[in-house]
Amino acid sequence: MDGERAEELTDLVENSDLTGIRLWLAEHRPHEIADELARMPGREAIIPFRLLDKDRELEVFEELDPSQQQNILLGLRGTDFHDLLEEMEPDDRARLIGEAPAKIATRALAGLSPAERKMTAALLGYPEDSVGRYMTPETVILHRDLTVGRALEVVRARGADAETIYILPVVSDGRRMVGTITLSDLVVSDDDRILKDLVDVLAPRVRANEQVEDAARLIQEANLVSLPVVDSEDRFVGLFTFDDALEVIEAADSEDMARQSGASPVGDHYVSVGVLRLVGARSVWLMLLIVAATLTINVMQVYEATLEEVTALAMFVPMLIGTGGNVGAQSATAIVRALAVGEVRVRDLPGVIWKEGRVGLLLGFMLAGIALVIGSLLVGTDIAVVVACSVIAICTWAAVIGSSMPLLARKVGVDPAVVSSPMVATLVDATGLLIYFSIARMILGI
Amino acid sequence: MDGERAEELTDLVENSDLTGIRLWLAEHRPHEIADELARMPGREAIIPFRLLDKDRELEVFEELDPSQQQNILLGLRGTDFHDLLEEMEPDDRARLIGEAPAKIATRALAGLSPAERKMTAALLGYPEDSVGRYMTPETVILHRDLTVGRALEVVRARGADAETIYILPVVSDGRRMVGTITLSDLVVSDDDRILKDLVDVLAPRVRANEQVEDAARLIQEANLVSLPVVDSEDRFVGLFTFDDALEVIEAADSEDMARQSGASPVGDHYVSVGVLRLVGARSVWLMLLIVAATLTINVMQVYEATLEEVTALAMFVPMLIGTGGNVGAQSATAIVRALAVGEVRVRDLPGVIWKEGRVGLLLGFMLAGIALVIGSLLVGTDIAVVVACSVIAICTWAAVIGSSMPLLARKVGVDPAVVSSPMVATLVDATGLLIYFSIARMILGI
Structure with a gap:
């Protein structure tokens, strides 16, 4: 049903079926209409928007993201443009004007009635992410x-x-x-x-x-x-x-999730965001991390002789660093979320490390058992023992790193969500390899 | 300040300073008190709870998670126990009783007044995650x-x-x-x-x-x-x-984030959850994924001869699979969130693949540039070219896999959030190695 409804509006707009669009609009609620408009390119969305009744126009408009609102505004002229802005809630209007290009912003402010302009200017006086920008001054006191x-x-x-x-x-x-x-x-x-x-x-x-x-x-x-x-x-x-x-909160959670995956938050509707903006949002961390990954190459080079002697050791590298990355990502995610919802504070650091260290150790033992079986079957007991011991050490280490980094970030005033799973994984990769090869040398005596 | 206040209550409880506790309680709001109680072991929390005024007791109680509520209830007896339940909002009470062990549940229901019992029984008639369990029947109609x-x-x-x-x-x-x-x-x-x-x-x-x-x-x-x-x-x-x-919504977002990192949601307050429950929540996926990682060993074995001939190839394995995992995790996270907030639907699959494929390709080119420089400096141009080409192919592939899997999960009726970053990374690991070694053989002619 969800699917049918949506296809309908896109089709109606493509066929310029004005009667059909009017009928569709009458049957849907403002947030549903806004949802569909958000999925259309700016120029197409203006067609159904103009067909809305005056009073619903505003309701739909206020459900849109600022960048979509700008698109719509660009498609309106003269009185429509000014009427819409005049009727908006002051806080929504202030945020829209605050984020709009100077050209739209100036035109928008100029067209407002003196009372509304004064209210908007007052709200715009507050810093961008402050409550002042989001509050409504229109209340009964x-x-x-x-x-x-x-x-x-x-x-x-x-x-x-x-x-x-x-x-x-x-x-x-x-x-x-x-x-x-x-x-x-x-x-x-x-x-x-x-x-x-x-x-x-x-x-x-x-x-x-x-x-x-x-x-x-x-x-x-x-x-x-x-x-x-x-x-x-x-x-x-x-x-x-x-x-x-x-x-x-929805925006903050979306931002946290994006950061957790090593991407900058994009903010706009996924469907309307272009490829280049997505690339921009994701590339910074990826580039930093691939440079950081050079460390793994260095570690491998240091142990080149060991690797040449026992080629089989190389085969377990992906499994080991993968497992370390997974354990680290779980710990980091748990702590980032606990910080976001206020369940954990910076001064809990020692307790968190103690708890996660034990979790990592126990997980390490469980996974080492599996690794021991796999290793013995595929290459032999010696190397299997090396791999199993490494799994235990790496899991413990990964859990400690993954859980303490978000807390340390908060401590120095950085958003804990930037401690992304990819960042933890990359850190654990290089150190995990060091652990692995050290254990290999010790046990195999090479 | 946040820190001082908290230490205070714990200290006061430890020292059994009843006057101090009363003063502390009077100075804080119900949700702040509930926050502190949630951080204490069940038996300790009962001490400050009993010192609350009757009317605030209820407010604080309703802010607690069901498992914390059960702990408190176990510490109360007779009339206190029944008074508290009688005064609770019917929907909160129904959820508490629905989740409590049979012993508490029976005792709780038996003590209610007939009117409240009837209301609770009606709410308990609805399925566990249905709106019926969460609605209040106490309204003015x-x-x-x-x-x-x-x-x-x-x-x-x-x-x-x-x-x-x-x-x-x-x-x-x-x-x-x-x-x-x-x-x-x-x-x-x-x-x-x-x-x-x-x-x-x-x-x-x-x-x-x-x-x-x-x-x-x-x-x-x-x-x-x-x-x-x-x-x-x-x-x-x-x-x-x-x-x-x-x-x-907060609980659902927490669950999504946990699942995204390959862990089952725990539900309770991080501080009060035991190590074994955390291990239980995280171990299932880790064990499945380490078994799946056997595939990477198989791939490495297939190309053992190639590896022995050019040991340097092994050195880039961590960097390549790490980068693939990172790109895949970004795509998967973006799509899981877009699905959760309703920005993307199953029928968008072709569009999403087309968009993410291009994002992956562009990211691949950017990262390949860096890999080319690193590779040339560390081992030589031949291998650097192999690595760079592999980065392009792996990034594109990872973005496609990472973005399509959550949509496919939704299509077959599975929660898209189970398509975790670790799961995508593990999948990309094995396939990425296949890509890497195939390209190496082609370019190096071995």
């Missing part, structure tokens, strides 16, 4: 001296213009943050109670210049619908909402 | 013929008992689902309007027996605070809320 009844009147009068009213900021004079009250609590409380007796003063808040990912994880951990944002003097400036937090 | 004013009265009277009232289900006779109205819309609408004119009939809904991960991704994509759940006859049965969706 309640003074702590209001009664519930009066507060509800204020919400009913002004709530329609706000992006979100599920969580309402409660302030004292000068917009100083007191705490929050949920719309639910407001609705179920008696009319004559005073807000200051109901407000949750322990409700978490964040500074506008804090990292947006930290704020998003806080929303996730504390199960908040939205999080009040304050300035350096604790004055309320906006709300960071859960839907923006979800997007930030 | 509105009939479509109500006026806004009357609906608000209903919400105000009954809202306090509901888990969530941000999104309100609107039904016709027999609880048949009509659509939803947000509390915000209700609050800002005129009192005398009728719900059926305001209700969002296009609001998405899910069946109770659908996969919970699909429902969670829908909440994320469509930015919903909660999602109505219906039975097979379209009758409203509960709400699936965004905070449960966030947990489901």
Whole structure:
């Protein structure tokens, strides 16, 4: 069903079947439409987009990634362009303008009404990955001296213009943050109670210049619908909402996964990203790693005499370094994720090394058993013993390296996710070979 | 600061400093307390837990993982045990009881009030990973013929008992689902309007027996605070809320990352998981992969004569298979993630192969340049040319294999995330060696 629906819209656009497109659009929800548009080249996507009703246009537009939004904007002219921007939520608009080429950005800002322009400029004043860029200033603010009844009147009068009213900021004079009250609590409380007796003063808040990912994880951990944002003097400036937090987390997880595989995050929709951008995102680490792999050649050269004497040793090289890389990748991935979700901290380093070292040792023994059998069957007991002992040492070593590197990275202020599986594998390759040949010399007496 | 706070609670518990613990607890929010408890062994965690105020006890408890909850429950007796369970949200309770050993489960169910027991039993009737297990039946349901004013009265009277009232289900006779109205819309609408004119009939809904991960991704994509759940006859049965969706997504992403590294997901907090469980989770794939690596030995044996003639060929084996594994891992990771967030579908297979094939080819050329330089410097031009040509072929091949395997897995109904980086690397190892030695024979004429 998923497949049929999608083919349909592409086909309809290709055949310029306007009636068909209109019908298709009417039958789908904004996020489904955005999904399909994201898969089309920029110029094609503009056709169905223009056929949307005015009010749905905005909903679909806000579901798109900034680069797709730019594509759409380039295809719109004059009033359509300005109407769309004017109606956008201020935080979404600020991010779009912040990332757009100067030409689009200037045109966009120039066309806004003074009020919207002011709001956008204020948001653009915050650093790029800060909460300030992601918060909405369009909220209903309640003074702590209001009664519930009066507060509800204020919400009913002004709530329609706000992006979100599920969580309402409660302030004292000068917009100083007191705490929050949920719309639910407001609705179920008696009319004559005073807000200051109901407000949750322990409700978490964040500074506008804090990292947006930290704020998003806080929303996730504390199960908040939205999080009040304050300035350096604790004055309320906006709300960071859960839907923006979800997007930030999804993007952060995608970035972590890409980095884990030794690639830079691309950010855009996979289908719409070009080959050259993918190459660019992946090539840096690959080039560094292939240079680092020169170490493995050096190690092999050092032991060239040993290799010439016992050619069979070379045959186990791929299996040994492969296994070491696998064990290291597992440990690194486990720790990177544990760091990301806050289960492990830098000061846990000794405990983590102790735990992973034992895990690696046990895995090493299990795998050594298998290697011993394979080795004995294929080449003989002597070499099989060398291989088995190497497996134990390499697995332990790989687990220790794989688990400690992300923690060390965090300690020196580097994103732990850059400690990718390929990086750990490459490190373990060279050192693993050293271990292997040393053990071989010891046991075989060469 | 993060570090100091944590040391403090552990220290306080170790020193049995009850006053200190009480003070610490008063200064922290439930999710922070749960975080610290999760890091302690089961028996220790019970001490601070018992010192919590009754009303915060529940909040902290609901933030814990089921296995940690079981530990706490085992440390409580009699009325404390039953009070805690009675107060839990029905969906959280059903999941806890569903996963608990039979002994705890029976004791837990027996102690519940008839109303709560009935609700729990109903939720337990749904399959384990279905939305039914995660939804809350405690909602305020509105009939479509109500006026806004009357609906608000209903919400105000009954809202306090509901888990969530941000999104309100609107039904016709027999609880048949009509659509939803947000509390915000209700609050800002005129009192005398009728719900059926305001209700969002296009609001998405899910069946109770659908996969919970699909429902969670829908909440994320469509930015919903909660999602109505219906039975097979379209009758409203509960709400699936965004905070449960966030947990489901975080768990799913953690699982995907673990699988990507060739490990089974462990589920529990990293710090509280024992060494043996980690070994168990990681050993299966490692053992399969080391057996599969026997193929690399076979390939090396086939080309033993070639290797003996030109020992230098062996030196580039780690670099070549490492690079192939890296390129394959990048492609596999990109596609697994694109599948998880819905950017790529099975029918995109030809397009994905075409795109990744070109990416691999270009990366191959870039890396071949570096390999050519390294090879020439270290051993000589002949072999350097062999290595460079092999890099191009292996990178292209690895990108194609790495990207197509997750799609093929999805096609045959297997979780694409099991196509781990180690699995791709192992596959590319053996085939990469075949490519390498074939090229060597061709170019060197041996």
